[in-house]
Amino acid sequence: MKQSSLQPIQAYLLQLQETVAQLPADLIAQVIEILLQNVRSGGKVFLCGNGGSASTASHFACDLAKNTVIAGAPHFKVIALTDNMALVTAWANDTAYDNVFAAQLDPLVQAGDIVIGISCSGNSKNVINAMRVARQHGATTIAFTGDHGGQLKNVVDLCIKAPSPRIEQQEDIHLILEHCICAAVRDRLAQEYSAIPPRITYIAALQDAMTG
Numbered sequence: 001m002k003q004s005s006l007q008p009i010q011a012y013l014l015q016l017q018e019t020v021a022q023l024p025a026d027l028i029a030q031v032i033e034i035l036l037q038n039v040r041s042g043g044k045v046f047l048c049g050n051g052g053s054a055s056t057a058s059h060f061a062c063d064l065a066k067n068t069v070i071a072g073a074p075h076f077k078v079i080a081l082t083d084n085m086a087l088v089t090a091w092a093n094d095t096a097y098d099n100v101f102a103a104q105l106d107p108l109v110q111a112g113d114i115v116i117g118i119s120c121s122g123n124s125k126n127v128i129n130a131m132r133v134a135r136q137h138g139a140t141t142i143a144f145t146g147d148h149g150g151q152l153k154n155v156v157d158l159c160i161k162a163p164s165p166r167i168e169q170q171e172d173i174h175l176i177l178e179h180c181i182c183a184a185v186r187d188r189l190a191q192e193y194s195a196i197p198p199r200i201t202y203i204a205a206l207q208d209a210m211t212g
Contacts, residue, residue, distance in 0.1 A: 016172055019164040027160050028177065032184045034140055034158070035064075035076075038114050039189075044077045046109060046139075048101040048130050049118035052171045054082040056118050056144075060178040067182050070189040081105060081130070101130035111138030119143065120162070120170045122150020131155045144177060146170040 038045060045064060047057040061080035068076055081101045082088070091103045101117075109115065115134035117127040122145040131141045132155060141156040143149070146167065153159040162173035 012169075015164065015166070016169050019162065019169055019173060020176060022163040023173070023177070024160060027158060028180060030158060031142060031160070031181055032188070034114060034142070035181065035185055036188055038112070038140075039068075039074050039076050039185075041112055042074065042077070043112040043114065044079060044108070044110070046079050046081055046105060046113065046115045046130075046134075047118070048081040048115075048127055050124050050126065053118040053120060053124075053144075053174065056171065056174050056178065057082045057116070059175065060116070060118075060182075063178060063182040064185070068186045068189060070186065070193050073189040073193040079108070098125040098129055101126050102133045105130050105133050106137075109134055109137045109139050113137070113139040114142060115139050116142045116144070117152060117156070118145075118174055119150065119152055120146040120167050120174075122146060122148060122152040124152070128152055128155055144174045 035045070045061075047061050048054075049057040058080045061078045061083070064076050065078040081104050084104070087104060088100045091100045095103065105115065113134070115130060117124075117131055119127045122143070127143075128151055131143070131152065134141050135155070141158075143152045143156040143159040145152055145159060145161050147161055147163050147165055147170070149159055149161050153161070160177060162170040164170055164173065
């Protein structure tokens with residue numbers, strides 16, 4: 001393969017490495033502690049986003065609900081506001097697209113819950129409106145944004161910015177964040193409840209079967 005064909009690949013990966021190195025570990029640790037407090041108290045976690053960020057919200061919800069399951073530990077109660085397309089389109093059609101998350105959230109969210117909004121621009125009105133509803137109900141609000149944070153950074157309790165001007169890398173970072181957070185939460189629950197994460201148990205059993 002010609003070096004010219006490799007250059008854009010190498011440049012992208014190098015930029016991503018540099019971006020990951022700049023992530024604020026202290027803020028990520030705060031999100032982990034907030035989520036652990038939430039699962040211990042029995043609160044709910046809501047997630048929302050648009051486009052690629054809607055997919056990330058669904059992915060995060062899946063991982064937080066399933067990949068953190070530890071025997072004897074409390075389980076997360078997770079709802080991705082992106083996943084009920086009938087309800088999303090009903091609210092968009094009958095009111096406005098800016099209302100699709102806030103309208104779902106309003107009857108469900110309570111004090112002690114967490115609402116996580118993902119928006120690369122930080123200016124998605126439907127995510128911002130959801131955060132305002134969340135704060136009215138006393139929920140903790142968290143945002144994953146791009147490098148500037150947009151308006152969203154001003155209406156949440158905690159904002160983690162992906163320090164890259166490229167939207168592709170911002171979305172990469174948001175997935176890295178959710179994987180890092182879910183893995184850390186699972187490990188903490190495993191330590192607290194003296195259990196081995198199910199994924200590790202599965203891998204160990206598979207290795208035993210292959211070598212036995």
